[in-house]
Structure formats: structure tokens, C-alpha cells
Amino acid sequence: MRTYFIELSYLLASILFILGLKGLSHPESAKRGMHLAEFGMLMAIIGTLMHYEIITFTWIITGLVLGSLVGLAMGLWVPMTAMPQRTALSHAFGAFAAALVGISEFYRHAGHLETITMAALGFEVMLGALTTTGSLLAFAKLQSLVRGTPFTYKGQNIFNMALLATTVGIFVYLIFVPGSMPLFFTMVGLAFIFGLLLVMPIGAADMPVVMSLLNSYAGLASAATGFVLSNNVLIIAGTLDGFSGFILSILMCRAMNRSMTNVLFGAFGSAAASSTQGEQTGTMREVSMEDIATQMAYAKQVVFVPGYGMATAQAQHAVRELADTLEKRGVTVKYGIHPVAGRMPGHMNVLLAEANVPYSSLYELEQINPEFPQTDVAVVIGANDVVNPDARDNPGSPIAGMPILEVDHAKSVVVLKRGQGKGFSGLENPLFFKPVTGMLYGDAKETLTRLIQAVQQA
Amino acid sequence: MTAATLISALYVFALAAFLGYQVISRVPPLLHTPLMSATNAISGISLVGSIVTAGAHYNTISTILGFTAVFCSTTNVVGGFVITDRMLRMFKRKPAAKEEKK
Numbered sequence: 010m011r012t013y014f015i016e017l018s019y020l021l022a023s024i025l026f027i028l029g030l031k032g033l034s035h036p037e038s039a040k041r042g043m044h045l046a047e048f049g050m051l052m053a054i055i056g057t058l059m060h061y062e063i064i065t066f067t068w069i070i071t072g073l074v075l076g077s078l079v080g081l082a083m084g085l086w087v088p089m090t091a092m093p094q095r096t097a098l099s100h101a102f103g104a105f106a107a108a109l110v111g112i113s114e115f116y117r118h119a120g121h122l123e124t125i126t127m128a129a130l131g132f133e134v135m136l137g138a139l140t141t142t143g144s145l146l147a148f149a150k151l152q153s154l155v156r157g158t159p160f161t162y163k164g165q166n167i168f169n170m171a172l173l174a175t176t177v178g179i180f181v182y183l184i185f186v187p188g189s190m191p192l193f194f195t196m197v198g199l200a201f202i203f204g205l206l207l208v209m210p211i212g213a214a215d216m217p218v219v220m221s222l223l224n225s226y227a228g229l230a231s232a233a234t235g236f237v238l239s240n241n242v243l244i245i246a247g248t249l250d251g252f253s254g255f256i257l258s259i260l261m262c263r264a265m266n267r268s269m270t271n272v273l274f275g276a277f278g279s280a281a282a283s284s285t286q287g288e289q290t291g292t293m294r295e296v297s298m299e300d301i302a303t304q305m306a307y308a309k310q311v312v313f314v315p316g317y318g319m320a321t322a323q324a325q326h327a328v329r330e331l332a333d334t335l336e337k338r339g340v341t342v343k344y345g346i347h348p349v350a351g352r353m354p355g356h357m358n359v360l361l362a363e364a365n366v367p368y369s370s371l372y373e374l375e376q377i378n379p380e381f382p383q384t385d386v387a388v389v390i391g392a393n394d395v396v397n398p399d400a401r402d403n404p405g406s407p408i409a410g411m412p413i414l415e416v417d418h419a420k421s422v423v424v425l426k427r428g429q430g431k432g433f434s435g436l437e438n439p440l441f442f443k444p445v446t447g448m449l450y451g452d453a454k455e456t457l458t459r460l461i462q463a464v465q466q467a
Numbered sequence: 468m469t470a471a472t473l474i475s476a477l478y479v480f481a482l483a484a485f486l487g488y489q490v491i492s493r494v495p496p497l498l499h500t501p502l503m504s505a506t507n508a509i510s511g512i513s514l515v516g517s518i519v520t521a522g523a524h525y526n527t528i529s530t531i532l533g534f535t536a537v538f539c540s541t542t543n544v545v546g547g548f549v550i551t552d553r554m555l556r557m558f559k560r561k562p563a564a565k566e567e568k569k
Binding site for chain 2: 019022026027029031033035036039040043046047050053057058060062064065066068069071072073075076077079080083084085087089092095096099100102103105106107110112113114116117123125126129220221224227231232236237238239240241242243244245246247248249251253256257260346353355356358359362363365367368369370373
């Protein structure tokens, strides 16, 4: 009877999770969808608490309470600009939990598991371990605790491959000859190390792909837990998470016109970039605040193109204020969002939504590109590679073929930039040298605030 | 795990993968960040496994590992759902008055 109740609660949870994700296909239905998923989670937890194997509740309750407090604190107070870091951290937590459950299962059976269970458990622990450390390193890079630039050395890929091969080798051995504790823990240790090595060579600009990939691994680790414990809701939820991450990473790769292998093992922007540099002649034209303000004030349509620079400068609110000022004067304001702008999928959308920009003004790449010829002023805020015309015009460029926001088709382009330096990929951006482009140097937030005043006076 | 349970588990996995692909490819890029935090919260369902490990008292080490896992998963579940809610509340339609102009 009790087992039925538990299984039914899991079934209900599975259905509600799927409905919850289905809700995310539109902003209007998303909130309700999430409430369904939350209810599903609650049911699954209540169901589990009735499990016949549970004899003491002390540690369960303590864990639940402490976890809820920390989760609530994070959920309520993490600023939207820090969303990539928080997500990386939660990938680490999720994967770590999966790894721990796997280790505990192995330990309590003293390693004597059936072949199939051992295979699933190996996957669970390996994926869990490497995702934990990989995500922690991604977190550190995003939080600027360590430098965001790729860290590479000679023979890196060979070394990594050798380490992975050793880990998998031990795993395969353990499947057929189970029972060796030292080998098992060596495997776990190596997987922890491999996670670090995997993320080390990846630069900050490639973070959207890595985040999605780690998301996928964390999910698959959960799904593998489901195989070990013969628990269907775990398999379903883990698979949904795993596939969501997988789809996102493919979308991100496509948005950069690069293959997954290239992102993971290419160490972008270190060596490749230098070949095409130094050909750029001409000067960047710095323009006056007043000129730009007049152009914008009398424009029909203005398109904002935000990048990670907007997030670092916390300029999203200033952007919206400028947009409001322009709209009051009858200017149509739109936002063009590149899929890989920012440090995680959808990063820019969330920041602008936080600043009260209605989502109907946020346009995707394919929707906004045909609009640029009719746009009077395109304002690039802290974005670089996603508007680099070289991707379209120069087949020799390392980012050749990457779909870009074609701001250079607009009648006039203004680039807000912190300084004269290059973007994260270290590439020269010909857009900055085009006659149509004007540069405004300085902190994006400050520049925007001054622009707002200038527009009001225009 | 017997062969039969493995097969049925594989069925569940395959169907979930297919369904997940269908459902998730319909999520617009606009909502990709909430999607990631929502799936994160949902995969915190590994809590279910952690709870049993923490409460079954197999041995001290398992209990410690289970407790830590419960803590980690709960953080994800609660944090993930709270933050997804917070994000989704920010996504607003254009005020009604301006809607007509478009």
C-alpha cells in the first residue's frame, strides 16, 4: 500500500515536471507551469519520506532545513547580473549530490554490485564528480575569482585524453571485476580532477556553451542515479535536465558557428586570433554626446544591442531609462539579442526584463536583422564579437560564419565601449572603423546617463 | 537490477529523452535562463535518493554522505524554484496603452 502511494507520488511528480517545462514555451504560461512543477516536487518529497527503509529523520530534517535556508537566501538575494555564477554553483551542487549518493551505494555494498548496477553507478559517480569540479571552476571564472582567460599548455589535449582514458579504463574494469575500493576511489578522484582540466582551457566568452554542457552532465548524473536506485522519477527528471542542457549547448554552438569539439578543445582566442590581425587600418571615430543625442532624438527607430559589457557595468536600468525617454518622443525602440550575448543562454533577456523592459520589445537575431536597414541608430552596449562584420565578410576570420547582428546595415551605429581594447576573443572588430560607426568611450552606465540628459535637451 | 528492470528503465529513459526534446525545443531563447534554473530545480529530485540514503542508517559514512547530498539537493530545489519564480515575474508584456500603436 505504502509502496503504491510512493510510486504514485513519483508518477504525479513526473507528469507535473513535464507540464511545468511545457509552460516555459511562453512567458504568460511559465509561472503557472513552475507552480505545477513545485507542487510535483513537494509530492515526491512527501512520498519519499514514507519510504520503509528510513528509520531516523534527524539528518533528513536537518539537511532539508539547512538546504532550504541556503537555497532561499540564494534565491532571494542573488542579483540578476550574477545569474551565471549562481547557475554554475547549482550545477555543482546537483552533481555533487548525485556523486555522493553513488559513492554511498558503492560503499554500503562494499563494491559488490551487479554488473548493470555498477555500470550505471560508475556513470553517475564519474559524471557527478567531473561536473562538480568543472562547475566550481566555471563559477570561479565567472565570479572573477580566477582569471577568465583560457589556460593552456603544450600537450594539454593529450594529457586530458590520457587522464580520461585511465578513468574510463578503471570504470570498465570495475564493471567486470567489482569490489575494489581503492580502484573505485581512484576513479572518483580522477574524475574530480578531470572536471577541472576540462574547464581550464575554456575562455569566458565560451561560457554559454560550457554552462549548458555542465547542465546536461548534471542532469545525466541524476538520471544515472535513477538507474542505480531503479527510480523512474529520477530517470525522467534527470533526462529532461540532461536533454535541456544538451539542446541549449547545441543552440549555443550553432550561434557561434563552432562545433562542440572546437569549443571544448580549441582554446579559442589564444593562438588562432593573431593571424588575421594588424590589417585593420583607419581610425575609430569618437563622436560627441550631443551629436548622438540629436540623432537619436529625431530618429524613427533605435535598436539597442546589449552584450556582456552591459552586465558588468550594471547598465540595464540606464538603457531602459534612455529607451523610455526616446519612446516619449515617439521613437520606436527595439532590442536585438544575440543568443550568445552574455555568459549564459538568455542572460541579456533576464537583465533587460529586470529593468522592466517588456519582453515584446526583445527581438531574436533572425527577427531583428531585417530591421537594421530601416534603423536610424543602432546602439551597441558592451558587445563586440556578436556584431563583428568579419564573421560575415572575412572567411579567414576565426569567427567566420558566426551569425551576427548586422548593425552595420543601420544608418548610423554608436558603440559604447569601456576603452579602445579588444573584445574577449582578442579580435579586431572592423565595425569600429567603419565610417558609419561612432564610438563613445567610458563606463556604459555613465555614458547612458549623460545621453539621457542630452536627449532630453535635444 | 535485473534485465527486466533495466529494460523498463531504458524505456523510461528513451521516452523521457524524446519528450524532453519535443518540449524543450519549444522554449523560446527569451526564457533560456529561466529554463536552465527550472531544469536545475527539477533535477534536484535526486533529493529523493539522498533522503533515503540519509535516513536508512546503512552505516555512518552513508549517513554523512546522504546528509550532505540532502543539503545540496535541497539548496538546488528551493533556490532553483525561488529564482525561477523571481525571474519569470520580471517578464512583462508591454503596457496595454502602448500595445495599440504596434
